[in-house]
Amino acid sequence: MFNYLVQGIFAGLIFSMVALGYTLVYGVLRLINFAHSEVLMTGGFAGYFFLHYTIGSGSVPNSLWVTMLYIVVGVLISGLAGTIVAIIIERFAYRPLRRRNAPKLAYLISAIGASYFLLSLFGKEFGRYPSGTSQPFTDHVVFTLWGGQFTMYDIVILVAAVILMVTVDVVVSRTKMGRAIRAVAQDAETASLMGVNVNRTIASTFALGGFMGGAAGFFVAINQGIYFGMGFKPALLAFTAAVLGGIGNVRGAMIGGVVLGIVMFTPIYWFGQPWLEEVIAFSILVLILLFRPTGLLGERLGRSA
Amino acid sequence: MTPPGPQVRKWYQSLNAEDARRMTTAAGGGIVLAVMTGPDGSLTQPLYGFQQSVLTAHVIGYLLFGLVIGCLLTYRAKVKDGTWRRVRTAPKRTLVERLTSIKSALQRGMLAGSGLLSAVIAIVVADFTGPVARNKMSWHVLGHQFLYTRTYGYLILAIALWFAVVNQIFHLTNLRIQSLPRTVVAAGALLSILVFSLTSDPFLPARFGWKALNPSANNSLFHHWTTYLWLILGALGTASYLFKRRSSPKIAAPRRSRTLVVTPSMRILTYVAAGFLVYEAPKYLSLYWQISLYQQIGVFCLLAIGLNIVVGFAGLLDLGYVAFYALGAYVTAYFSGGLPLQPPFHLNSFLVIPFAVVIAMLAGVLLGLPTLRLRGDYLAIVTLGFGEIIYVLANDWVTVTGGSAGTGTISGFSVNLLGIHYVWNPSNPLSYYYLMIGILIPAIFLFDFLNHSKVGRSWAAIREDEVAAQSLGINALKYKVMAFSMGASTAGVAGVFTAVKVGVLFPNSFVLSLSITILVLVIFGGMGSILGVLIGAIFLQWLPSYLTFHSYFGYQQTDLYLYIGALLVIMMIFRPQGLIPSRRRRREILDSEAGLGSADSLGPITQEQPS
Numbered sequence: 040m041f042n043y044l045v046q047g048i049f050a051g052l053i054f055s056m057v058a059l060g061y062t063l064v065y066g067v068l069r070l071i072n073f074a075h076s077e078v079l080m081t082g083g084f085a086g087y088f089f090l091h092y093t094i095g096s097g098s099v100p101n102s103l104w105v106t107m108l109y110i111v112v113g114v115l116i117s118g119l120a121g122t123i124v125a126i127i128i129e130r131f132a133y134r135p136l137r138r139r140n141a142p143k144l145a146y147l148i149s150a151i152g153a154s155y156f157l158l159s160l161f162g163k164e165f166g167r168y169p170s171g172t173s174q175p176f177t178d179h180v181v182f183t184l185w186g187g188q189f190t191m192y193d194i195v196i197l198v199a200a201v202i203l204m205v206t207v208d209v210v211v212s213r214t215k216m217g218r219a220i221r222a223v224a225q226d227a228e229t230a231s232l233m234g235v236n237v238n239r240t241i242a243s244t245f246a247l248g249g250f251m252g253g254a255a256g257f258f259v260a261i262n263q264g265i266y267f268g269m270g271f272k273p274a275l276l277a278f279t280a281a282v283l284g285g286i287g288n289v290r291g292a293m294i295g296g297v298v299l300g301i302v303m304f305t306p307i308y309w310f311g312q313p314w315l316e317e318v319i320a321f322s323i324l325v326l327i328l329l330f331r332p333t334g335l336l337g338e339r340l341g342r343s344a
Numbered sequence: 345m346t347p348p349g350p351q352v353r354k355w356y357q358s359l360n361a362e363d364a365r366r367m368t369t370a371a372g373g374g375i376v377l378a379v380m381t382g383p384d385g386s387l388t389q390p391l392y393g394f395q396q397s398v399l400t401a402h403v404i405g406y407l408l409f410g411l412v413i414g415c416l417l418t419y420r421a422k423v424k425d426g427t428w429r430r431v432r433t434a435p436k437r438t439l440v441e442r443l444t445s446i447k448s449a450l451q452r453g454m455l456a457g458s459g460l461l462s463a464v465i466a467i468v469v470a471d472f473t474g475p476v477a478r479n480k481m482s483w484h485v486l487g488h489q490f491l492y493t494r495t496y497g498y499l500i501l502a503i504a505l506w507f508a509v510v511n512q513i514f515h516l517t518n519l520r521i522q523s524l525p526r527t528v529v530a531a532g533a534l535l536s537i538l539v540f541s542l543t544s545d546p547f548l549p550a551r552f553g554w555k556a557l558n559p560s561a562n563n564s565l566f567h568h569w570t571t572y573l574w575l576i577l578g579a580l581g582t583a584s585y586l587f588k589r590r591s592s593p594k595i596a597a598p599r600r601s602r603t604l605v606v607t608p609s610m611r612i613l614t615y616v617a618a619g620f621l622v623y624e625a626p627k628y629l630s631l632y633w634q635i636s637l638y639q640q641i642g643v644f645c646l647l648a649i650g651l652n653i654v655v656g657f658a659g660l661l662d663l664g665y666v667a668f669y670a671l672g673a674y675v676t677a678y679f680s681g682g683l684p685l686q687p688p689f690h691l692n693s694f695l696v697i698p699f700a701v702v703i704a705m706l707a708g709v710l711l712g713l714p715t716l717r718l719r720g721d722y723l724a725i726v727t728l729g730f731g732e733i734i735y736v737l738a739n740d741w742v743t744v745t746g747g748s749a750g751t752g753t754i755s756g757f758s759v760n761l762l763g764i765h766y767v768w769n770p771s772n773p774l775s776y777y778y779l780m781i782g783i784l785i786p787a788i789f790l791f792d793f794l795n796h797s798k799v800g801r802s803w804a805a806i807r808e809d810e811v812a813a814q815s816l817g818i819n820a821l822k823y824k825v826m827a828f829s830m831g832a833s834t835a836g837v838a839g840v841f842t843a844v845k846v847g848v849l850f851p852n853s854f855v856l857s858l859s860i861t862i863l864v865l866v867i868f869g870g871m872g873s874i875l876g877v878l879i880g881a882i883f884l885q886w887l888p889s890y891l892t893f894h895s896y897f898g899y900q901q902t903d904l905y906l907y908i909g910a911l912l913v914i915m916m917i918f919r920p921q922g923l924i925p926s927r928r929r930r931r932e933i934l935d936s937e938a939g940l941g942s943a944d945s946l947g948p949i950t951q952e953q954p955s
Contacts, residue, residue, distance in 0.1 A: 071725055073663075088390065135917045142936045144944035145916045147661050147724055148867060152912025155860055159906035160379075164393040166386040167902070271856075275732060278725050314740040321729040328722060329714040 040308040044301055045187035051300020052200040056255035057277035058284070058292035059207055060125070060248025066224040066287035067244045070143065073150040074128045076274030077157040078121045078249045080267065082256025084161060085120035086113050087265045090173040099177050109175035113261075114199060114254045121253015122246045128153050129245040134238070162267035169266035196258050203254055204293050207247065211289050220244050224287070272317070276303075279324045285334030295335060299323065358427045359418075366421070367414040374410020378403040380906050626777055633889075634773040639845065641885045642780035643838050648865040648881040649784075649791055649874060650834025655863070656872035656929065657795055658827030659807040659944035660716075661724040663859050664731025668832040670738060670854035671707060672700040672839020674745060677849055682752035685744045693757050693844045697837055704836030708829030716824045720946035723828070731856045738851035750850045754843050768844075776845055783837065792874055803827060808932055808941040824945060857905060864908045867915050870922025872929035879924060 057079055064072040090113060100106050132153035136145050176195070180188045211217040219240045222230040231237045259273060276299065284295025302323060303316045327334065375398060382397020397403060422428040626637055647669060654662045677683050679691040679699065691699070707730075715726045738745045745751070757768040757779065768775050794800055802823045805813035814820050843849055869880020892901050915922070921930040932943040 071721055073724075087387075132913055132916075140937045140939065141916070141920060142933060142943035143721065143946045144655070144659060144661060145920045145933075147721065147946070148863070149913050149916035151663065151860065151863070152909045152916065154909070155857070155905045156909030156913065159903065159909060163903060163906060164379075164385040165390055166384070168387075170387050272732070275725070275729055279729070282722075312740075314736050317736055318733055321733050324726060324729060325711070325714055328718055328726070332718045 040305065041185045041187040043304045043308045045189065045193065047300035047302070047304030048297055049193045049196050049300070050304060051280070051297035052196055053255050053258060053273060053296070054277045054280040054299055055293045055296025056200055056203065056251045057273055058281040058296050059204070059289065060252045061278050061281040062284070062286055062289060062292040063211075063220070063244050063248045065281070067220060067227075067241055068133075068146075070133075070146050070150070071278065072128075072245075072248075073147060074132060074154040074157065075125075075248065075252055075277075076270030077128070077154050077161075078125050078252035078270070079256040079259065079273055080158065080161060080265075080270035081124040082117035082121040082253030083260035083265045083269055084165060084256075085253065086117040086257035086260040087170070087172050089113050089116045090175060090261070094173040094175065096173065099174050106176045110195060110199065113175065114203075114257050117257035117260075118250040118254040121249040121251075121256060123249075124157070125245040125249025125252065126242055128157075129242050133241075137238075137241075158267055158270070165267070167267060169264055169269075171264040172260045174261060192258075192262055199254070199258070203251060207251060208289060208293075210247065216240075216243055216247075220247075276317075276320050279320055282324060283327055283334055285336045285338045287338050288334065288336050291334055291336035298335065358422065363418050363421075366417055367411070370414030370417060371407060371410045373413070374406040374408070375403060376910075377410065378406035380903065380910070381406070384900075384902075622781060623778075626774060631773070634777065636885075636889050638773050638777045638780055639842075640889055641882055642777060642784065643842050644862065644865060644885050645878055645881045646780070646784055646787065646838040646841070647835055647862045648869075648877050649787060650831045650838065651862050651866050652831075652871060652874065652877045653791060653794075653827050653834070654831035655866050656870075656877070656926070657791075657800065657803045658824055659803070659942075660720055660824060660828060660946065661944075662727045662828065662831060663724050663863070664727035664729070664734075664856065665831070665835055665862055666854050666856060666858040667727070667731040667734035668704040668707060668835035669839045669842070669858075670734050671704050672836030673843035673849050673854070674738065674751075674839075675700045675703055675836070676840045676843035677751040677754050680753075680755040682746075682754045682849075683744065684742070684746055690755075693755060693840065694759070697840050700836040700840045701833040704839075705829045705833040708832030709825055712825040712828040713821075716821055716828065720824070720944070727859075728856070731859055735851060735854060735856060738849075738854060745851075748851055750848050753847055754849070756844050756847070770845060770847060776841075780841060783841075787834065788874055788878070795874075799823065799826070804928060806945045807943060808935075810942070810945055820945070860905070860908060860912075864912055867912060867922060870925040870929070873922065873924055873926035876922050876924030876926065880922065 057075070060075045060078065061072060064070060064075070090109070093109065094100070100109065128150070132149045133146060136149060176191055178191050180190050181194060182189050209217075211220060219230070219235045220243065222233065222235050223237055223240045223244075227237050230240075255273070256270070259269060263269070277296065280296040280299040281292045282295070283299050284291030284293070299320060303320045306319055307313060307316060379394060379397045382393055382402055385391065385393030419428070626634055647665070651662060651665050654660050654665075674683070676693060676696045678685065679687050679696045680693065681687060681690055711726060711730055712723070715723045739748050741747070742749075756770060757776075759766045768779065770776075795803075802813070802818045805816070805818055806820050806823060810820055842853075846853075865881040865884055866877050867880075868884055869878065870876030888901065888904055921933050929943070932941065935941055936943040
């Protein structure tokens with residue numbers, strides 16, 4: 040059982056990273072960004088191509104430092120790809136509507152359209168079949184604790200996710216950009232009167248979420264391979280995580296992801312049906328909405344991270 | 345004589361950065377279109393698709409298309425804001441006078457240039473729609489186009505286009521040349537449409553034999569319904585042109601209202617004509633189109649008008665609509681004993697319909713109540729999750745649904761009542777078609793009635809201002825859940841119809857992206873307008889089949905969602921109310937853009953913070 044718990048925690052870290060993108064955009068625009076799954080997918084493809092053209096199908100690097108270099112550069116490239124796609128989405132699917140002050144329904148439809156466009160474009164240009172990714176390290180069980188196996192992946196993901204999430208937290212709560220994001224989330228009109236460039240702040244919110252989504256895509260790619268529809272499921276679960284933690288709440292999204300992972304994976308120990316995990320996650324989403332719609336830590340639309 | 349004014353600026357001097365942006369976007373759109381229609385790439389050759397579509401001649405036609413669209417958009421915007429004006433002060437002259445009066449080299453150059461441009465456009469269009477879909481624009485293939493008579497149809501179109509271009513240029517440059525006489529334009533349009541309908545068919549060489557005009561021949565022109573389509577379109581276009589010109593007043597008069605006054609006799613006549621068409625026309629179609637008329641068009645019309653209740657009437661967003669469709673289909677399978685889980689009793693498929701309605705409705709209420717209580721936009725993602733769950737259950741819960749191997753056979757429709765015995769045979773698609781019409785028409789009238797009843801007015805009130813509606817005693821939650829579950833039950837009925845016709849169900853026919861297909865049907869025609877949704881659904885379901893059938897434009901079925909996604913974004917940016925909008929919905933969207941009320945019931949964009 041502890042093994043499933045461990046699995047859940049590390050799957051949950053990925054959800055946390057993706058959930059940050061949802062929660063930031065929801066905080067600023069009050070909109071669910073349906074195209075966020077494609078940010079993750081783009082990150083995954085960028086990671087694939089980076090590893091494919093550097094490592095290729097050749098031998099896995101056996102030096103720790105080389106592995107670390109691959110991972111750091113890979114995360115940066117994937118994150119950058121995610122950032123670019125997120126900004127493109129904001130530019131073409133959101134900004135024209137915002138300029139016209141369109142109703143909310145229009146944003147959701149336009150985002151889902153952008154999502155399907157990007158997904159099919161990647162499928163068309165890079166083939167429609169799933170593919171494995173070149174590995175920057177060999178996966179093996181590093182140590183076992185109370186029956187829970189901690190593999191190399193888990194450790195890499197843990198370290199990377201913690202570093203990235205701490206960075207985001209600092210960026211949102213300490214920097215000038217973060218202050219602008221929080222100001223716009225609180226009251227866009229007043230913020231613009233105070234000299235905040237609202238359009239640029241919204242774009243930077245998308246960029247920040249996009250970087251995390253792209254980085255998460257890198258880990259999904261080395262763990263499960265790539266596929267043009269790879270973003271859908273993690274993104275859906277990540278939204279659940281964001282709601283679980285309290286939407287608009289940056290730390291809530293981080294905790295929500297891990298909690299969701301644990302709650303999703305642990306019951307498999309008793310039921311033994313892996314496909315049940317999605318059913319459980321979905322039931323959790325409906326139950327939260329029914330009993331505690333503000334999430335675990337409470338919604339914080341615009342208050343300090 | 346130039347009109348007196350303080351500053352007479354040339355037309356190009358009024359272009360600004362906004363126009364440059366518009367042109368860049370349009371040209372970029374053309375390049376994206378080239379990528380969309382280009383060949384596929386693969387992981388081993390990731391740049392192949394881009395190279396073959398952007399770095400080859402393939403891109404030229406699309407770039408040209410983008411630039412033309414950009415010019416049109418700029419022209420429209422400029423005329424709209426009054427920067428450019430059409431000047432019509434010249435005395436009336438005949439065509440001959442006009443053509444002989446063109447003297448200067450500039451004018452002749454413009455004439456020749458525009459004529460050349462339109463001829464090139466025509467040949468490019470002929471090329472792109474021609475039988476050789478790949479390797480476009482090579483000189484060899486271009487030359488080949490002249491072997492096909494269809495090219496001449498496009499050339500005729502080009503001449504019409506040229507006249508239009510010439511007219512526009514002269515208006516633009518204030519050369520004071522009147523537009524052509526009505527009769528000439530009308531005759532020209534009719535003639536070119538006739539030739540176009542004769543020639544636009546890909547199986548053309550046979551069309552100009554004596555057989556083509558012989559009504560009894562198998563390959564006759566009159567057996568091909570595209571002929572009628574083109575003729576009707578041409579007649580409509582000509583008629584609208586004629587009426588438009590005739591009504592343009594010489595003196596300042598109040599603008600003629602564009603709304604058509606519908607008398608009762610006209611309405612009845614329209615119904616009779618439509619009924620006749622719906623009853624009679626499918627008999628002349630080939631088996632392929634008869635099947636797709638039920639499977640692709642009929643079922644999806646039902647689904648679309650169901651989703652229209654959710655999106656159009658109630659202003660909510662349902663992205664997992666296909667889940668209810670799947671529920672209806674699997675309930676049918678259950679009651680025919682097609683699932684591993686055996687039912688207590690077997691039911692005739694007709695009697696399954698009420699079960700499917702009730703079950704889908706219950707699912708809708710269970711899903712809608714907790715979600716809609718809170719925030720409308722959560723419904724979108726909850727339904728997305730629900731759609732995925734239903735797919736996972738159908739695919740993996742083998743002991744109940746049969747899993748990915750599919751269900752057992754499902755019994756078809758049959759009647760054995762009061763001495764009437766009739767069995768709907770799957771090999772006769774028309775019998776199913778008429779059954780579908782039998783349920784579609786009552787559904788249309790029911791939903792239309794509902795929209796104009798108290799329920800519909802409540803939906804409109806909630807859409808436009810939820811707080812005000814609630815203060816008037818309208819239970820918003822009740823009406824939202826009602827709309828959601830009614831949409832769901834419609835999908836359930838559509839599921840029954842599909843299951844019965846297909847006979848065996850596979851989870852893969854209920855993938856989530858199908859919901860997006862249905863959503864685009866609703867959005868394209870115009871959410872909230874039943875007529876618009878129906879026309880949009882028929883058109884958008886017909887088009888991919890037609891394109892696949894004739895492999896026009898290098899279209900591939902696998903790229904469907906590429907086009908659907910792009911269409912959704914473009915519709916939302918340029919025309920969120922749809923092509924044939926409901927008047928009320930259109931006004932709501934425009935009002936909400938101006939800051940008056942809202943146009944959906946997803947909750948206000950700026951929300952009070954929970955403390």
